[in-house]
Amino acid sequence: MNYKFKLPRLFSAVLAAFTITVIISAQVRAEITVDITQGNVEPLPIAVPDFVFKSDSDAERRFSTDMAEVVAADLERSGLFKPIDKLAFISQPDGPAVTPRFNNWKPLNAQALVVGEVGIDKNGALRVSFRLWDVFSEDQMTGLTLTTTQANWRRVAHIIADKIYERVTGEVGYFDTRIVYIAESGPPEKRVKRLSIMDQDGANHRFLTDGRTLVLTPRFSPAQQEITYLAYFNNQPRVYLFNIDTGEQELLGDFPGMTFAPRFSPDGNSVVMSFAENGNSDIYVMDLRTRKRRQLTDSASIDTGPSYSPDGRRVVFESDRGGSQQLYVMSDNGAGQKRISFGEGRYATPVWSPRGDLIAFTKIFRGKFHIGIMRPDGSGERLLTRGFLVEGPTWAPNGRVLMYFRQERSDERGRGGMPRLFSIDLTGFNEREIGTPVGGSDPAWSPGPLIQ
């Protein structure tokens, strides 16, 4: 059975060379499931041996090991899988087309087995197949064959990890995604900030700006190879568009003062942002095709941090109109503004989950910062993590994992206060640092690719 993979344009350029075939029907009965809504689950033991390779070329040998490592690392970092130490393996698999000797994997308590194969065609294309086996029921669970350029090998490994995650958890995978964030270096008074991009696991890191201009709060477009962010060109803070392919930057709108806090609409056709004037910040939306702007809020207060619901019909934002920072929801034309946060403390940086069911936020309460979630009506508040400063949650495209930044108290010379990126599961478990070359803040997860 073949599935068509519909990929968003954000990644279409890279993926042009991909041919993807699902080789195993998803109808196969299998016993293994992981319910990821249940908090601290026991990670599923999984064996990911080096991929089998056909010839004995150095390139194939390298891909064999490296791809298995990337797949295992993705699964391990999710907190839901426990890859088994390769040294314990009794045998190596013969290839995806051959039924494994399950009795060699049962003693290791491997619940699942990933059998991969790599080969390089005469024309240099990388061909990768894999199958996922349920060791104890001896069933095939899923599989995939991909042909692409050798340069895409990491992405292939992430796509395989996504297929495994999806088959076992029933949720969309998030390993074949990217992060845009702000790289930070230097002392606090002269902090250098650079727009940066990397894969979800920290690989393929690239600085997109040179650090001469202060840049903040990037967000991915859901439809284009574009980022919207705040830059201080000529010491004037304004919202810009940044083209990832060309490096071109474009001022968004001709506002007479500071524009900030930009986010794309879910269809990518507009950008919602704040405009500050006379000590008062209101929320505006700009249509990227007509370049017309429309004012959504008009209060003598700070209205900022807008974020669309995934259907684009509502916007959550923060405002201090009631005396302190709180969260409000309105319709996409500004009507029906209604406060949703009523707990103690200040609420900021609301971000609507891509699933629509939750809103993540930063909460300042009793001198500490927290990352939390609540339903769009304000009920069911849960705090996931806290610290001297934790701020700016962003959702993985499957709505199960959040990334944010954390900063510790600095001494009087500014030491110890460099921010770093972390991820955490919606359950509040599996908090992990995402390694970056220098400090990191303001992470934003790419919205896809969503495979349909």
Add this chain to the structure above:
Amino acid sequence: MRISIPILVAAAFALAACSTTGDNSGSSQSTSSGKSEVAAAPAGSKPGSQMDLSINVGDRVLFDFNSSALSRESVTTVTRWAAWLKTYPANSVVIEGHADERGTREYNLALGERRADSARDYLVSLGVDAGRVKVVSFGKERPAIAGSNGNAWAQNRRAALVLAK
């Protein structure tokens, strides 16, 4: 978390003056207002320059936590800014608004803007042409003083007057 303001404001002023003065100070007159003192700048700070502003006038006002209200000291300082700007009519300025690190980034950008505007509004009310005064917010991005402590936070919650280039 809250810091007692009046004492700290005074302390911060003394500190700011010291730190920017360098060797030849003459800062004994620096906090009194009026054109005559402004004109009598000490050697090393050219009249009408940024250094003149820092040493003899005071180039910043401080704010309470999450507030943009001008304190009595700040009103005095902004009054001196007005006098200085009338003395040097060719000068244009930028008021930079800042916040401490104990807020979220985007809110603090708006708060910095609100503080800078608060100072600008008062300055303009004293007769300074609004066209000579721009504002820019840096939120929590450019602290004056490093460190996560009450003194640093108090000095970082500021609006600073900077001579436009």
